[in-house]
Amino acid sequence: MVDSVNSQIDGSIVVAKSLARFGVAHMFGVVGVPVTHLANRAVALGIRFIAFHNEQSAGYAASIYGYLTGRPGLLLTVSGPGCVHGLAGLSNAMVNTWPMVMISGSCDQKDFGRGDFQELDQIEAVKPFSKFSVKAKDIKDIPHCVAQVLDRAVSGRPGGCFLDLPTNVLHQTISESEVEELLKSAESHKSEVSIGHTPKSSQIKQAVSLLRGARKPLIVFGKGAAYARAEGELKKFVESTGIPFLPTPMGKGLLPDTHELAASAARSLAIGQCDVALVVGARLNWLLHFGEPPKWSKDVKFILVDITEEEIQLRKPFLGLVGDAKKVLELINKEIKDDPFCLGKNHLWVEAISKKVKDNVSRMEAQLAKDVVPFNFLTPLRIIRDAILAAGSPAPVLVSEGANTMDVGRAVLVQTEPRTRLDAGTWGTMGVGLGYCIAAAVASPDRLVVAVEGDSGFTFSAIEVEVWSSENMNDKFAHWFGISCQ
Template sequence: MESKNSETTVDGNLLVARSLVLAGVECMFGVVGIPVTSLANRAVALGIRFIAFRNEQSAGYAASAYGYLTGKPGILLTVSGPGCVHGLAGLSNAATNAWPMVMISGSCDQKDFGRGDFQELDQISVVKPFVKCSAKATDISKIPNHVFEVLSSAASGRPGGCYLDIPSDVLHQTVSESEAVNLLAAAENSRNQEASETVGNLEIEKAVSLLRHAERPLIVFGKGAAFARAENALKKLVELTGIPFLPTPMGKGLVSDTHELAATASRSLAIGRCDVALVIGARLNWLLHFGESPKWSKDVKFILLDISKEEIELRKPYLGLVGDARKVLDSMNKEIKDDPFCLGSSHPWVEAISKKAKENVSRMELQLAKDVVPFNFLTPMRIIRDAISAEGSPAPILVSEGANTMDVGRAVLVQTEPRTRLDAGTWGTMGVGMGYCIAAAVASPGRLVVAVEGDSGFGFSAMEVETLVRYDLPVVVIVFNNGGVYGGDRRNPEEITGPYKDDPAPTSFVPGAAYHILIEAFGGKGYLVETPEELKSALAESFSARKPAVINVTIDPYAGAESGRMQHKN
C-alpha cells in the first residue's frame, strides 16, 4: 500500500505480524474470522506457520502445550467475542499449569463499543482471572510495544498466560513504513530480560546439608523442572547422591523411569517414610497430597525449589529456594562435588525402596502378561507400551487423557526422555488431547506423537482429526472405547427411576461407536481392533507410516472404575 507521497504504508494487521516475527514467533494456532483473517494471512506471508483449528478451545490447548514444549510462548489467535470466550480454555490451562502462552483476539470497533456492536465484549475484563498481564492496543502506534510486553511477561518468572486485545479499527489504521520501522525498533530496544532470583550460597549449603544428614531422603520433581530444562542437572544430582526419586506425571522422563533409583513403583512407601524431600518444580497441591499426613510423614522436612516466591510463601516449607531449577541444581551439584556423599545401593533406605518397587512391578507384570479379551485396560496398555519402547530414541511424545485410560497409562507406560508425556495436568482437564497432539507434532517436526485417549476425552475435540490430516501430522490416536464416561451405564437399580429412566445413562455413549471411521472421512487411516494381534498389527503399521491415524480399541465397558482412582471425589 502506498500513500500520495509514494511512501509505503503499513496497516495494523501487518504491523502485528512484523512485531511477532521480530519477537521470534515461529508458529501460531487459532481460528480465523472477523476481524483477524488478514492478520493470519500476513503472518503466514512473513514466515510464521499458522495451524488453523476447528475450535478455539483445542487451538488454545495447543498453544499452551507448545509453550511448555518449546520454552517460548505459544500464540493463540481468535476472533472477537465468542472466539475470545472459547479461547479462555487454553488461556486458563496455561495459567494453571504455568506454561507461557499469549492469546491475541480481535475486538469490535472502539467507537461502537457499548452500542451492541458485532461480537461486542469487554474482553480485557473477561480474561483478567486467567492472565499475568493484558493489554489493549487502542492505536496502531501501540501495537509493537504491547506485542513485546505480553510475550515477555508470559515467559518471565513463573510462566503463564497473557492477553493482547486489538480492536478492528486499529487493525485497519495505517502508518508509514518509516514510522513502522521506528516503532518496531523502539519496541525491540525496550524488551525486558527479567533476571531470575539467585539462591545464595548459604541456602545451597543448607539444602545440601539437609540431604546429607537425612536418613531417608527423597527427590521429587515435576513439570516445572521439565520446563526449566533441568534434566541433566537433575540426573547428575541423583547419581551423585544415590537418592531415590519420584516424578510427578509430567515430570516422568526427566530421569528415565527405568533408572534403578526410580521410586514410582514404591510411591506410597517413598512419600510415607521419607524424612527430607527435595521438591523441584512441583507444587505441593492435590497431586502431592498437599505435603500433609497421612500420605506424608508428619515430620518430613520439605526443601521446596520453585521459580515463584509466592509458591514458597504459600507452602511454607522447612527450606525454600527461589530460582531457576537448572541453575540451582547446578549449584547444589557443585557443593556436593566439593564434599561428596552418596547413599549407595546397600543403604537401608535405598534397599527398602528398591525391594518394594520390584515387588509391585512383579505383581503388575503378572497382570499385564495376561491377554484378556474382551480387552481390559491392562492388555492393550502393555501392547502399546511395548510398541512405543520399540521405537527407541527419540522416543515418541505421549499424550494421555481419560479417567481410567490416563490412570492405568501413568502406571504402565514408560517415559525415558524429558518432556515426552502430556496429560490432563494440574487441573485434570479433559479434552486437551487433540490440541496437545498437534502442538507436539508442530514443536518436534517428524517425531512420532502417540495419543492414548479415553473415548470421553477424545470426544471433546475429536473433529480435530481433520486438522491432523490437513497438515499431515505424524500422530497416531488410540481410543480406548468402553462406551462412555468411565464405561457406560453403571447406575444402581435405585437410581434408574423417574420419567426419563429409559434414557441413556448420563455416562453412556453410543455402544460400539466407530471412531476409526471419523478420520477416514478426511483421508486418514482408521483401524478397529478387538484382539491383541489386531492391535499389534495396527500399531506396527501406523507407527511405521508416520501418518494421521485413529486406532479404535474395543474395551469391556465394565473393565474400569468410576472416576478412575478418584472415586472419593465423585
C-alpha cells in the same frame, strides 16, 4: 517507482510484522472477522498458522506448545465468543504455568457499549485467567504491546498473557518507516527474561546438609523442572548421591522410569516414610497431597525449589530456594562435588524402596502378561507400551487423557526421555488430547506422537483429527483411541 519506505500499511500488517520480528514461528487458532487479514499477513511473513475447528482445542495446542518449546504459544481468535472459547486454553496455561499469548480481535471501540457485533469487555473477561493483559488503543501501540505480552509470558513464573486488538486499530494505517522505528524501540525496551533469584550460598549449604543428614531422603520433581531443561543436573544429582526419586506425572522421563533409583512403583512408601524431600519444579498441591499427612510423614522436612517467592510463602516449606530449577540444581551439585556423599545400593532406605518397586512391578507384569478379551485397560496399554519402547530414541511424545486411561497408563506406559508425557496436568483438563498432539507434532518434529485417548476424552475434540490430515501430519501420528472398560 513506489516509495516502499513511506508506503502505508494497516494494523493487521503491523501485528504480523511485530510477531515475526519478535521470533514467533507458529500460531494456532480460528480466523474470521476481524483477524483474517492478520493471519494471512503473518503467513506471508513465514509464520505457520495451524487452523483449528474450535478455539478451545487451538488454545490447548498453544498452551502445550509453550511448555514444549519454552516460547510463548500463540492463539489467535475472533472477538467476543471466540475470545471466551479461547479462555479454556489460556486458563490451562496459567494453572500449569506455561507461556502462552492469546490475541483476540474486538469490536470498533467507538461502538463499544452500543451492542456492537460480538461486543465484549475482553480485558475484564480474561483477568482471572491471565498474568498480564493489554489493549492496543492505537496502531502505534501495536509493536510495544506485542513485545510486552511475549515478554511477560516467559518472565518469572511463565503463564498466559492477552492482547486485545480492536477492529478500528487494525484498520488504521501508518508508514512502513514509522513502523520500523516503533519495532526498534519495542525491541530495545524488551526486558531480560527473569529466571528468579539465585539462592544464597548459605541456603545451598543448608539444603545439602539436610540431605546429607537424612535417613530417608527423596527427590521429587515435576514439569517445572522439565520446562527448565533440568534433566542433566537432575541426573548428576541423583547418580552422585544415590537418592531415590519420584517424578510427578508430567515429570516422568526427566530421568528414565527404568532407572534403578526410580521410586514411582513404590510411591506410597517413598512419600509416606521419607524424612527430607527435595521438591524441584513441582508444587505441593493436590497432585502431591499438599505435602501433608496422612500421605506424608508429619515430620518430613521439605526443601522446595521454585521460581517465585510467592509459591515458597504459600507452601511454607522447611527451606525454600527461589530460583530456576536448573540453576539451583547446578549450585547444589557444585556444593556436593566439593564434599561428596552417596547413599549406596546397600543403604537401608534404598534397599527398602528397591524391594518395594520390584515387588509391585512383578505383580503388575503378571497382570500385564494376561491377554484379556474383551480388553480391560491393561492388555491394550501393554501393547501400546511395547510398541512405544520398540520405537527407540528419539522416544515418541505420549499424549494421554481420560480418567482411567490416563491413571492406569501412568503406571504402565514407560517414559525414558524428558517432555514426552503430556496429560491433563495440574488443572485436570479434559479435551486437551488432540490439541496437544498437533502442537507436539509442530514443536517436536523429530518425534512420533502417540495419542492414548479414553473414549470420552477423545470425543471432546474429535473433529480436530481433520487438522492433522489437512496439515499433512499423518506420518507423525500413531494413535490408539477409545480405550474404555465396559
